[in-house]
Amino acid sequence: MIAIVLTSLIFLISLWLIFSEKLNRTITSMGGAALMCGIGIGMGFYSEEQAIAAIDFTTLGLLLGMMILVAMLEPTGFFQFLALGAGRISRGNPLKLLIMLGTVTTIFSLFLDNVTTVILIAPVTILICEILGINPVPYLMAEALLSDTGGVATLVGDPPNVLVASAAGFSFNDFLTHSLPIVLVAWFVALALLRLLFRRELAIQPPNMEAVMKLEPREALEDWKTARRVLIVLGLAIFTFFLEEWLGISPAYVALSAAAVALVWTRPNIQETLRHIDWSVLVFFAALFVMVGGLDAAGVLDVLVNALRSLEHFPPVLLGIIIIWLVASLSAFVDNVPITIALIPVLKGLGASGMNIQPLWWALVFGAGFGGNGTIIGSTANIVVASLSERTRTPITSKLWNKRGLPVMLATCTVASILYAIFYSVFE
């Protein structure tokens, strides 16, 4: 009983510190994990071995492998090349520019980390808009909103997907058959809505359309040789993801081997490449796993599952939709990773008690993914475009996001809920 109270307290205080941004999330989770482990060892309910076993290395391996590939692609100028190319193809037409930049960002965020994609494409977006003499806000917001939306479609698109896939045993193809169709609809709805919400900005004829045609995307491509090799390896990795079940290998193995192949092929300065990896994210994940493992070992999750057991008699479709909206509302304000990591053992517990939790996993994926669009702090991509926009004359404010981003979140969650209800049997 004391163990349950203590571990719950550590977990809740850590969550509060993270959500209130009183303390950096990685530092908080390291402290929480160490404390939980210490108490567990002292009281004899949680051993070092159990703590190590609680870390989901499949998730970490997949993230690390993909991060290394992006880190290799980053300095080649490939992302700048794409964004400039999108600018030229649009010929300075605002709506075309919005669609082109939104599409490029989405396609890359399907397979790569949203944040890196946005960090690399947003500055070029600002440049193109400033050259055209138009307000960059609609384009920056579209990049964040569309890439967050698109990221829900694939297993590797967003960290919560990786977590759920690992916990529920979903394959890459499961995401293509369950998540991708809904995301496609939601993505087009989001785009149409952005067009409507920004109709006034998009109707303005840019004063300097011809200047965009003088951008030379090829000159931004610093190292085509490396970019081509990494892209070939990335393409092969994505192809292998499709065959994952048939080959009997995990996506983590695919991603890490792809990283290894790309490293051997291009032989970059490895210290420099590894410096581009966001290690704080990986440490944060590992420490959160150790904390949730501690909750599990102390018996907190059993208590929670018993409390939730009455949900069994709840209409399952309604339960799924409630989870979509509940998780979405939470992830509109806080990072969706801790929410997902905390909910995974709860769902697992419900599954162990005999409930069919397959559809609930998908509800978690949709809620965590689409919810981030709701506020300026809802996802890291949002925070990134907002902070980059502070270097322009029209910074993105929280108020503006509530007017333009929140409707997108509500629309995508509604689309997901409707399609989820209609095609519920697919998710069972």
Add this chain to the structure above:
Amino acid sequence: MLIRDCMKQNVFSIPDTATIREAASIFAENHIGLLPVVNEDGHLIGVVGLREILKLELPDFFDLLPELDFVHDFGAVETTRPIAEQLDHPIITLMRPATTVTETDGLLKALSLMLKHQLNDLPVISNNGRLVGIVSRVDLGTAILATWKNIGNEIA
């Protein structure tokens, strides 16, 4: 040779109470690259470089891009100018700490500072901290190179 033998004694400076606009006109009228800032006693309190003041001409977002080689026409950015309000800010907002030499220092002291910190001009101060001159890379370089003509001739 000492610094005071190769420095320019006619040094332009600006009081710490001046505005950015006033500094800009001193830069432009006198064709200089570094403007020392002095307090009312004539003591050097910092410097403003051409680079710092020119940053106002560049939009903030330029810092986000590692390079801009691929832009051949800056379009609307070409015509953006600093806003009037910015030019009326006090010059000390752009000031950075000065790297200085004293007038009695040797040339090597100045040369090493210029090379290590990649500076083009060094304000020269007297022993009591008053601004007495300025020495540029060219002033210093030509003074040093002028001594080379004697190398190898001394023994003969």
